[in-house]
Amino acid sequence: MDEICGPLFEWYDKHKRDLPWRATRVPYYIWISEVILQQTRVAQGYDYFVRFIEHFPTVEELAAAPEDEVMRLWQGLGYYSRARNLHAAAKQVVALGEFPRTYEQIRALKGVGDYTAAAIASFAFDVPKAAVDGNVCRVWARLFGLDTPIDTARGKQQITEVAQALLPVAQAAKYNQAVMEFGALQCTPQSPKCDECPLAHKCVALATGRVGELPMKSHKTKVxxxxxxxxxxxxxxxxxxxxxxxxxxxxxxxxxxxxxxxxxxxxxxxxxxxxxxxxxxxxxxxxxxxxxxxxxxxxxxxxxxxxxxxxxxxxxxxxxxxxxxxxxxxxxxxxxxxxxxxxxxxxxxx
Ligand code: SF4
CATH class of the missing domain: 3.90.79.10 (Nucleoside Triphosphate Pyrophosphohydrolase)
Structure with a gap:
């Protein structure tokens, strides 16, 4: 176990939250949870996930439902294109005859981006692909002192390369879960817990006083x-x-x-x-x-x-x-x- 994944996995085993989608390898459930959590806090997403899965226990049932019913269930979560895409992608999966198993096939589903495809592929099928979301960007940008803005193509590519290089091939699912959880609970946007961080001794941002500055962003969205x-x-x-x-x-x-x-x-x-x-x-x-x-x-x-x-x-x-x-x-x-x-x-x- 290397110097980063070792302490990271130890931290994860001790601190990980008990979330329903972590206890499953069913790609359909993982997919639904990932889409719900894209713009939603875990606390709010939890109830929606449980309700959605109870209402549509299989991808076939989701595909067969009228769109109004899907939208009704999504009501209050916002970003409604996610629900429309889920519904369209469920039809794609049913047409394929089974849930796709490779990163590329999963990425081809409607509304599924790089992150979601990597998350589903690694969590459900152990595909060794690094999943890079906002939490992951923050952790690696700080740990390695990377200052290319993460909302640029170059910044994203840099972080993806770092994340992929660190991934232990035999433990892709745990690695992706652990980094994301570490970003969500330990290396948080505001007030990261640097004084009790198992990676503090390797952290460039901490050593150079740049924790508050990283990750960099090129511009803010105009409201x-x-x-x-x-x-x-x-x-x-x-x-x-x-x-x-x-x-x-x-x-x-x-x-x-x-x-x-x-x-x-x-x-x-x-x-x-x-x-x-x-x-x-x-x-x-x-x-x-x-x-x-x-x-x-x-x-x-x-x-x-x-x-x-x-x-x-x-x-x-x-x-x-x-x-x-x-x-x-x-x-x-x-x-x-x-x-x-x-x-x-x-x-x-x-
Ligand atoms: S020392 Fe602080 S900034 Fe560095 S990885 Fe740990 S929590 Fe994040």
Missing amino acids: MPRYMSYLYIHNGEEMLLHKRTANDIWLNLYELPLIETASAIGAEELFCVPEFVAWHAMLPGAVYKGATGTVKHVLSHRVLHTVFYEFEVEGALPCPEGFVMVPLEELGRYALPRLIEKYLEEKIGR
Whole structure:
């Protein structure tokens, strides 16, 4: 055992968390867990993983499910393209007849990138391929004092080469798990536990006082604001929803009628926006209650400034093309973005 993997494995045996996907070699389960954990904390991802696997115990059942059902189960996890890709890739696996076993075959599944392919291949099939995620980048960048920005192709390649060179061929799964866990619990982004680190004596960042500086990044993602006014139009029994088809955020999720503007607008200015005027004209006699909810929702590259305006209609609702009329008690069957779900929870207690 070499000077790095020896102490690392010892640390891992002592500190690793007991997570359900660690106890399995079933590629389908590993794949689902890896996709859920891509942008999600373990604590939140755990419940979703258990629920997803209970609902779709096999890849065949996932492939055969309607997309709405998959999206509904994913609701609240965000980054919905992950769910769509999972569903499409499940169909690819079923068409192949078995779960692919090589790195290249797994990498060819829809939505599966370098990291996920290496993780599945090594955890399920012992393929000696280093999996490189954010945790792994941080550990090796600090330990070896690598200062090429990790969000550049060169930086990623450098770390991947280091990670691959260190991988003990007979213990690929344990190695990948151990480095990731070490990054998640020991060599953390803020306040790494350097004073009780088993690799401290080899750590270049510690020796040169660069722990806080590494890993380097070339630029931060520019965060853009979006201004969204949602109309909650209902008659106490039914409401209007619309399935999102714009390929930006929330593709194929359901939302309330939306008016999006280039800048923030107040309730009065809304009466100058043609779409709002058209809805208002379509709802004669409705009680307009004004703004009944405000949410600021932060995504990785967008900040959504959202205001909800409510119309209570007496009698039948108009249902223009592209909209669906949904009984309030059936709302649970529709996959909604989390911020809309939260608003409706408060309004109608669903
Ligand atoms: S000494 Fe600190 S920075 Fe270096 S590997 Fe250990 S925890 Fe990470």
